[in-house]
Amino acid sequence: MEYGKSCGDCYVCCESPKIKLSDGFYTNKPEGVICKYVEDDKCSIYENRFDVCKKYECFWLQAAQELKAGLPIAWRPRNLGVCVTPQRAEGKNVLFVKEIYKGAADIANPKSEVNRFLQFIYNWTKTRQRKWEIYLVSFGTDRGHKLKFTPK
Numbered sequence: 001m002e003y004g005k006s007c008g009d010c011y012v013c014c015e016s017p018k019i020k021l022s023d024g025f026y027t028n029k030p031e032g033v034i035c036k037y038v039e040d041d042k043c044s045i046y047e048n049r050f051d052v053c054k055k056y057e058c059f060w061l062q063a064a065q066e067l068k069a070g071l072p073i074a075w076r077p078r079n080l081g082v083c084v085t086p087q088r089a090e091g092k093n094v095l096f097v098k099e100i101y102k103g104a105a106d107i108a109n110p111k112s113e114v115n116r117f118l119q120f121i122y123n124w125t126k127t128r129q130r131k132w133e134i135y136l137v138s139f140g141t142d143r144g145h146k147l148k149f150t151p152k
């Protein structure tokens, strides 16, 4: 298995950030619409990208950078089909597991890479002092439902 700790050819978050009016960018950009600055699979204004873009790091990137060897590249959002975002929501620490395309979160299949990644996430959250809740956000929806993930 190949490991990595950088975005590489992934630009999943360039399809779904909530870009604010104050960023001087487009408003109400629908999720799933690729940013107009993606060219040749990368950001064409990377050095001058918006603050919201600079701040965003998905869970895969954060965890991969914490680990010496990184994380499997197969779990990088563009490859896996799900993107996990850590957030504070209603006073809780939440990990939103968001499907990038319909059916990507193949959690019914115990051998799927998504399940292996969720197992890793579950183990990771147990090592943290703060409590985390994991929510699955199906493709095309805004709100997630609490994931009934059964760890091994």
Ligand code: SF4
Binding pocket: 006, 007, 010, 011, 012, 013, 014, 056, 057, 058, 059, 060, 061, 076, 077, 078, 083
């Ligand atoms: S989704 Fe994660 S890995 Fe992919 S480009 Fe964004 S921060 Fe990088």
Ligand code: SF4
Binding pocket: 013, 014, 015, 017, 035, 036, 037, 038, 042, 043, 044, 045, 046, 049, 050, 053
């Ligand atoms: S400006 Fe660049 S980093 Fe920001 S969403 Fe667009 S392509 Fe991605």
